[in-house]
Amino acid sequence: MAKFSEQQMKEFQRLVNRYPEGKQKSALLPVLHLAQESFGGWLSTETMDYVADLLQLEPIEVYEVATFYSMFNTQPVGKYMFEVCQTGPCMLNGSDEIISYIKEKLGIKAGETTPDGMFTLKTVECLGACGYAPMMQLGNNYREHLTKEKVDAIIEECRNNAARNN
Amino acid sequence: MAEETLFKVTIDNITVEVPAGTTILQAARKIGGEVTPPAMCYYSKLQGSGGKCRTCLVEVSKGSEKDPRPMPKLVASCRTTVMDGMEVKNVTSPRVQEARAGVVEFLLINHPLDCPICDQAGECHLQDLSYEHGKEGSRYEFQKRTFKKVDLGEYIQLHMTRCILCYRCVFAADQISPKREHGVLDRGDHAQIATFIQKNLHNEFIGNVIDVCPVGALTDKTFRFKNRVWFTKPVNAHRHCDKCCGEVQLWLRGDEVFRVTARKDEWGEVKEASNGKTGWICNDCRFEKKNLADWVIEGPTNVNRHSVIAQNKYVGLVKPTETFPAIMKGRNPKLLMDIHSVSEVNKPNIHLSQLERPAHSTDFNQ
């Protein structure tokens, strides 16, 4: 089973140390972020049990939290996740068309992953970029003022990155 | 300890005195009867429970003697403490009745309407609630949310479709069982009670989640021949048990023990044991003792009027036909009053029913 590396363990300690004695549960969200980033972009049951063990929690406490927050994936996802905002302000600026275009381009529906495991499309609710709509979240960053051309370029960029990292 | 401060609170025009810190709901329970708001999620023996279902909403028409301003919103009576001189309206508030009917409708839109085949039928608080406070028919025209039934080990079955997310079973597992292995997963209208990975719940006191569940979401798998409960006869019984109080209710048919539960009080909550300790029972008593010989029978249980099971005539009790539901298309009256005590006109010595003809105003001038 995967465990945190020494480096990651240091980060784990840093996170836990922010809270008062005995309140280590407070570190749960940041630690789950760390675990998700460290172990393939999603939280498997083993990962969550491991986190529970590290923070001395019952596993169910971790499952309850992981399933509450929309950023935690309890199922595997593609290498690149396009999280496209579909809420009102983005809709006023054409997010519906962008979503349709990505669906067509990748040949998947919202919530699905391409067969090669490269892309996941997820429709999400307002990400706080309404003035720069339409937009999506990709990894730890936002891509804003989306157009069809920009979407093409982003897909291209992801493919290139993946090829380079292999 | 210092002398307890007592607060006066008036609920639907009835005044009681209760210690400071008492909730409106507990004060209303002290009065009893119709003025007591229904409570689907609050459970006095579970810390932190309440506030969620919103069936117990009441109107506070006067905040307190000191600050008589009414509260602008309806409040959850189970989580609002009384103030001295507070005035509360429950059945006397049309706003409350309206809001409560709304809450009942919300609770029912995703609840299956298959009470006749539900294991909980006859002792379901939601059934009682919709009977007493709901409106006829549903305006919900979409597909209901459904879940598959799951077995949580050999003792407990979870039928999430029926769950109203009262969180009682979560508090119960936290507070009275050694370990909590189930909880609320996901959020919003997807939220569900689950274990996440298939888990068997069988720690020593976990069976109590069945007793706290107000609906048929958590049921006893060892309940043999899950008949309608009204075919069985509840009796109080006890045995010597080193894990729990051993005081239970047996659900019998003839000499067969169909089911074992904790004893409940008039509010449907597990009662304190006779020694003043908690009345929660252990899994052994609940699931493993199904021979009459395991138990010392004390006598028939008094079932409270609240539940639909009370409508049936077991325990040798013959109930008269209920006239009110009959004339009110099956619904019970919200408030029952002796007209003589509230009317200036209808004096008790005038027997209108004995007149041969319609009453005239002159009949009252005797």
Place this chain on the structure above:
Amino acid sequence: MGVKLLLAKAHIEGIRSYDVYRREGGYQAVEKALKTMSPDAVVEEVKKSGLRGRGGAGFPTGMKWSFIAKPEGVPRHLVCNADESEPGTFKDRYLMEHIPHLLIEGLIVSSFALGSNNTYIYIRGEYAWIVDILEKAIEEAKQNGWLGNNILGTGFDCNIYVQRGAGAYICGEETALLESLEGKRGNPRIKPPFPAIKGVWDRPTVVNNVETLAAVVPIINLGGEEYAKIGVGRSTGTKLISACGNINKPGVYEIDMTISVEEFIYSEEYCGGIKNGKRLKACIPGGSSVPILPANLLLKTAKGETRYMNYESLSDGGFATGSMMGSGGFIVFDEDQCVVRHTYTLARFYRHESCGQCSPCREGTGWMEKILLRLENGHGKMSDIDLLWDIQSKIEGNTICPLGDAAAWPVAAAIRHFRDEFEWHVLHPNEAQVRNFGLAHYADPLQVPAGA
């Protein structure tokens, strides 16, 4: 140009870094407060300033601070609400991205005032890169002696930590935020007890919005009374507005609350008018939860007076004919937009974001979404409109936290002002699939009752 207090220096090259920020006069408020004022004097100054919470509710900040319990031996905490998830709102992000030290400075002064030695910034999880910006700013401040132990030799200790959320609008509600900070599901708490008495880890806690805490810096620098002179009435100081929708210049603007709504939308300094030369149909002036107004009621109140960009004027007329300042998320609709569709996306948003604890919100939000989708898709019935109205009225006021109200209000306001458009969807189901209702009469001048 109006007065700028928060963003005046946001465009200076390199202002994100400590050196530039300090050179531009940064951290003077910390010096002034810690060296020359008592914590109570800082609270007093904030009271005098008339500052109202910028997170949405507009509660007077000084008053909120004075409520914090001070039991002997129990630590107190200040928590900065950077969850910013209300659709249409992206002002806190702008401030944190461009001038992070302003927030850190405000946090140090406010922590001093409240006696918080460990202060937390709870930021929405998606703003991942801003976490790095803030942590860098905190590190720089520490290196330069503004954070840590015995700050400026005054004996005051303060640390600031950034806690990342993980995708849940409800965690912007202050008690849900505290639950989340404790590592739990973001279920709002049942109040009382209020956070000022029992907040995070059962300790007295104050939760304030990013912009509120940043505004403490100019308040200390100028003095509360001077700050209160800016703006109008009880709308003192400046307010950040995030403008979006169909306008030429979407973005974040600092206003001094004396300008009219019309000026804000049409002047070059702000939104620069409606995109593509179109006409204004409607606007949600304070974030998705506040009532939508048709153009005619937006620019003028029901009494025919000019509407201004401040707390009082935006809410003039109550919910019948007014709206709210809310979080300052200003969403503009041009004549081609469909109010039914927009309302549907908001209903979907609130359904998605409901924590699911209480029945009216958990069940009611989903029900409203389904009916709105049906109406939008041309399968609705006339009675659906009344049903929607009834559902929203049964959610409003009957839930644990204000998310229930926030879900109910947009639906109520859309029906209140745009009923014709809803009815048109029912009466012309096919046409409604290929075109929008358009501007209709929503910008027509209103009849002002005589003598009003």
